[in-house]
Amino acid sequence: MKFAITLVAMLLLITVSCAAVTVQLTVFCNGGVVYDNAVTLDKPNPTALDAIKASGVAYTGYDSGWWYFLTSIAGCNGAWGPAFYVNGAESSVGVSSYYLSDGDQLQFIGPNSESHLAGYLYLVGVPSAVAKGQPFRIKVMEKSAYSWGGYDRPSAGAEVIVGNMTFHTGSDGYTDDIVLETDAYFCVAAEKPGYIATYYFYGLPYIQCGIGGPYICSITGEGVGRVANIEYDEYSTVTGTGFSSCRSYFAVPSGAYPQVSSANRQKGSGKYHSERTVRQRPGGIDINTSAEMKYEPTSQQLLSRRLNYASRYGERISHMNYRAAAAFEENYYNLETIKREGFYNNSEKINFSLRSDFEGEAFLHGWSTEKDAFLSRRRFASEEILDQYIGRFSIMERGTFPIVNTTSSTGNDSDENESMEYELLPCCTGGLANTSIEISKNSAYSCFCRRNI
Secondary structure, eight states: OEEEEEEGGGTEEEEEEOSOEEEEEEEEETTEEEEEEEEEEOSSSOBHHHHHHHHTOOEEEEEOSSSEEEEEETTBOOTTOOEEEETTEEOSSOTTTOBOOTTOEEEEEEOEETTEEOEEEEEEOOOSEEOTTOOBOOEEEEEESSSSSOOEEEOTTOEEEETTEEEEOOTTSBOOOBOOOSSEEEEEEEEBTTEEOHHHHHOOOEEEETTOOSEEOOSOOTTTOOOOOEEEEEEEEEEEEEEEEEEEEEEEEETTEEEEEEEEEEEEEEEEEEEEEEEEETTEEEEEEEEEEEEOOEEEEETTEEEEEOOOEEEEEEEEETTTTEEEEEEEEEEEEEEEEEEEEESSSEEEEEEEEEEEEEEEEEEEOGGGSTTOOSOOOOEEEEEEEEEEEEEEEEEEESSSOOOOOOOOOOOOOOOOTTTTSOSSTTOGGGOEEOOOTTOSBOOOEEBOO
């Protein structure tokens, strides 16, 4: 709250601040973040210079008699000093003349001199929606942090991120044709060495492809920066008749507890084909799955013992989101046949899109209750959805869970261990010696087999 009395005749402005203000102070140097911290000031009429002093960050400068000239901050300098931005826009006044408001983003960009002007990227021509298979291009521009004596030009060699895919710009600043083939929302960003990435000032625009669906994004978040995905790709098949019993588990940690976790289990005998791609990010987990199976009894050799195994197929895909105190499971039991696809994004909420043709039993279950929010300091609304199918069905479901807004929390993974008959049998015929185990990079826990008979 601010109260101001202006005496025009005396050209005197007095402003009294009645509450503490907290601002974020970020320093960019050669396109990277070299300092980023929140600063709280509890004094009347604080300025940006007061925030710099209170932060403890190293800086140099001098009083010119008219204003305070900042020559360097966090080791970033240049003859012109760092450019001063507030909330993503170049400030019209200096650090000693800008009076803070609670929540301000103070940004300093360098180095700047006559031979080098620090710059940032911005996007042009990002469509809000495209049809599946519709080609489009995105243009990237680069602009100097100082508005005078600078540049505003197409950016050649920039990397454009669309969801989890990357493209590069030519001399005109445009990417080659981009084609999206999945009903989903794809975030868009651009990066280039030496330049500030687009998401720091402009956030993350999203493109809706088709009817939309899961949110696919390899950028950790607005103002935070990009962290590379952990990627895990799986392909498994039994082309004759065989037995499958596998489990994959992925979690995003937060201290001693996971923030989100996703697990996939399957077992049964028959003809089985499955593909799965997992992208595990610091902010969440994206999973694309497809599976096709037909039940058949199976005889299998385990060392010197021959076992006859007849088990209808079962599969369970589970997602736990402790931030939102929510869970969603897709369960199948006693299947004669199934052909299914699923797309999931488990980050702030659980976004799911699935299609399944099957003969057997299926349960789609989502719930959100306070008891699931371990360590939560806020009360969460109780919600539950449950769909049950028995027989031959073709279903398509899409949604977000929980439905209501929640506040972030963390918790402990209470995933239970299930006992399954013949859990340790190989997933292919011919015994352990003929089972080929292939695990891709950086999966937390995984099991899958490939065997062609």
